[in-house]
Amino acid sequence: MAVDLLLGLQWGDEGKGKIVDVLTKNYDIIARFQGGPNAGHTLIFDGNKHVLHTIPSGIFHDSAMNLVGNGVVIDPVIFKKELDNLSKHNIDYKSKLLISRKAHLILPTHRLLDAASETSKGKAKIGSTLKGIGPTYMDKTGRNGMRVGDLELDSWKDKYKALTAKHIKMLDFFDVDIQYDLSELETEFCRAVDTLKELTFIDSEDYLNRAMKAGKSILAEGAQGSLLDIDFGTYPFVTSSNTTAAGACTGLGVAPNKIGEVFGIFKAYTTRVGSGPFPTELFDKDGETMGRIGHEFGATTGRPRRCGWLDLIALKYAVEVNGVTQLMMMKGDVLSGFDTIKVCTSYNYKGKEIKHLPYNIESQNVSVNYTEMKGWQADLTEMTSADQLPPNLNAYIDFIEKELEVPIKIVSVGPDRKQTIIR
Ligand code: GDP
């Protein structure tokens, strides 16, 4: 069977965790393929809220196996905390969690380097989650990284010490004051590695290809969003991995001709956390309302998310880069109560009106043109079927489908697993 993908189409936090949890019943395997603990995926069901950072969002279902693929970067310390949280909820994770030997490890010094790099950038900082993502992927592509499979070697600590020593020297290049206690960090890291080693490490590309041949269904869970992709995002204000569809091939060892459905998930408006351009960003009461009603605070860092209207130019770009076959619209309930809803349908760029995402979308280069639509007042959060949705919301959905030329199959009307309408 083919591998289906679920990808965020904006700047992350679209609601991927919620929808993966909803879809898990249809799949045998849920696999993360890139990113690491910079992600924060929220799941709400049975009155409990869970935030996952590295562990796939299928972990709460008994029926599915969960795989952390080779493209993911793992911080054992954060991973251990995630496992401890699962234990608190009596989740027997050991029997349904597999880790690729080829996944790279985030060392404590990667986190320090991230902090030093960001501090040294001053106002030009990326707004990183400071989880060591950039430095770890740099070591991966620089061919210096440590991988999960290394932990099976008796000599892993030698490798750890050599890489750490190199990082400490690199820290000196940044003229900033970063406080740390190396031996404390090392003790915490080694303890977490012991916990990680209790899990099953596998050659995951072989596992997945055999699973496909055996007819198993697989859902790949993206992290971050297309506009944070290292190649196609708003560089340099991006993350350090390919968050788009191609990243699932390299991050799992799945060939492009084995990809099935590509589920593209987006919020009914737009948010961004961290620095970087955001053409439809609002600095007025409307933006404040979206943030307040939508509880727009980062699931990993707690930072307030910047909010703005839906940007169909950026969304169309993400649909094309990923080859999206079905759309899922999240948080429609947050827009209830607006008299007018605006949607960006073109940009002004170098004196011309354009309908594609240009190289440069900083506010000095781009301004936006909106199409205005009538809002809806009804509370959506109790609705359970598509025929209950208000006419003005249906008009909004129809308009988006026409512009993007892809059907919207799921409309999410609240954070709970149950608040999900299938069209
Ligand atoms: P992810 O990183 O893509 O998994 O998304 P996050 O978990 O970081 O952020 C999405 C936030 O929106 C979480 O707090 C979810 O509980 C919440 N959420 C998801 N879907 C909906 C929805 O349809 N309506 C509302 N109001 N909240 C939602």
Ligand code: IMO
């Ligand atoms: P999920 O999977 C939203 C943002 C950071 C920063 C930039 C680089 O929950 O959607 P990094 O830590 O990778 O060096 O940060 O990317 N960022 C995210 N924003 N959701 C995420 O993940 C993010 N992961 C990273 O805020 O702007």
Ligand code: MG
């Ligand atoms: Mg998130």
